[in-house]
Amino acid sequence: MADDGRAKRLKSSQEGGVAEVAELRARVAELELKNETLRQENRQHAGGIAALESENEQLRRRGRAEGNHEVLPVVVAATVDLSRVDTSIVIHVTSFLTSSNELLNLALTCKSFGWRQPMLTLNWSLVEEFARQAVSSRTTDAEMSSLPRYVSGTTTWLSILYRYEHLLEFDVLLGGFIEHRNGDKTAVCAKGEDHFDSVAVSIRYTMKLGAHYAEFLITGAPCIGIVRPMPGLDAGAYQENFHWFDDLLFADFLAQRSDDWGDSEVHACEFSCDDGTMNCTGWDDEIQFGLNWEGMESCQPGDTIGMLLNLDEGTLTVYRNNRRLGVIKDGLSGPYCWYVSLVNRPSVTDEVSIKRGTLPNSDREARN
Incomplete structure (x- = not known):
């Protein structure tokens, strides 16, 4: 009777061990499948990165051929309504532009910068407003007396700022x-x-x-x-x-x-x-x-x-x-x-x- 008990326990133990091994094998197979999936995704990402790097290199070469070593062409699909942006914020951002050429480039970028803005008291563009502020803050009274006077339709604040930047030249x-x-x-x-x-x-x-x-x-x-x-x-x-x-x-x-x-x-x-x-x-x-x-x-x-x-x-x-x-x-x-x-x-x-x-x-x- 004792031997029969031991035999039953041994058989039961062997059956349990076989089940655990089968479960572990199934788990290993599952993990290996996940690993293979991750490897495939990594390969796909690597291919995408390589493609992007190739495209960037082509754009850099095109930029160098056109004489521009820094700027890559950017296509913007979205349209932003700048009339909803507070004017003071736009003027503050514009204040980081220090020269008349930079302001001119900004004016040519978008009509919201270069066209007259009814929201401004004097009904001129945001670029003109900042050019006026730049001239007023930088020039002395003596220098102002040597600069052209602003005349609507004839002399712009942007042109006055340009003259101030080239104040002393042998003309x-x-x-x-x-x-x-x-x-x-x-x-x-x-x-x-x-x-x-x-x-x-x-x-x-x-x-x-x-x-x-x-x-x-x-x-x-x-x-x-x-x-x-x-x-x-x-x-x-x-x-x-x-x-x-x-x-x-x-x-x-x-x-x-x-x-x-x-x-x-x-x-x-x-x-x-x-x-x-x-x-x-x-x-x-x-x-x-x-x-x-x-x-x-x-x-x-x-x-x-x-x-x-x-x-x-x-x-x-x-x-x-x-x-x-x-x-x-x-x-x-x-x-x-x-x-x-x-x-x-x-x-x-x-x-x-x-x-x-x-x-x-x-x-x-x-x-x-």
Whole structure:
């Protein structure tokens, strides 16, 4: 009887073990099926990734062929109604665009940016509104007086912002021995024959009121100064030696005189970087040439010459490498433009670049 019991228990135990093994095998088969399914999905994903990478590479090549190394073409299927977006939010986002070219590109992107918006008080575009805000926040009163005025239908705020960004350029070249350096209108250099003068004028930046400070990086020994604006002077008529102190040309210069020149007879005044002297003329019989003045210094190639024209005080002050030399001329009134006079010498060729500057700290604090 005992042996029979053991036999029954052994048989029962064997049957249970066989069932567990069968269950485990079924579970293993199920897991292997799932693993195979995952492997197939991974292979599909890998193929998709490879296809996307191939497409991206094709787009990059197309971009490089078109001269654009960064931007890939994007197709947007959805239409967004920007009239539902709060204007202040759009203007805030637009404020991260810093140049007139960026704003122009935005205006061309969508009529909601570039077309007039009835929601704005003055009924102009969002781009125009931000251009107006940019001009108003960045420019001084003196600079604003030198910029075009906004006229609806004629002058846009976007064009005014562009002019502000290119405030100081040598717009007019007089004489046949000068050229822009590498096409850059902020820089000029002498050319051609030795000891022939030519002049570059920043005529579009006409200074009429307030204080104006500009910096000139020099090579050689140019002359730097101010001259009356003469927009009607025909630059093409002067292709030989040219400077403001040629008495044969005084009649041409005075023919450009306008009422806003005022009472001051100082029509051209310059600082000589060669010996530090001052030259001045009213385009009459008297020419002040090579005058000494308190604080005068000669300059070296590589120096930065600062010029401060203060029309509130009627003075022209000279700086050398951020150090104030002194007032070179007083009694000034009426409008003036910056100019430089260059000569091509055997030893060195005159070159000058112009940019807006900031007064040295000591002088700015004294003025405040």
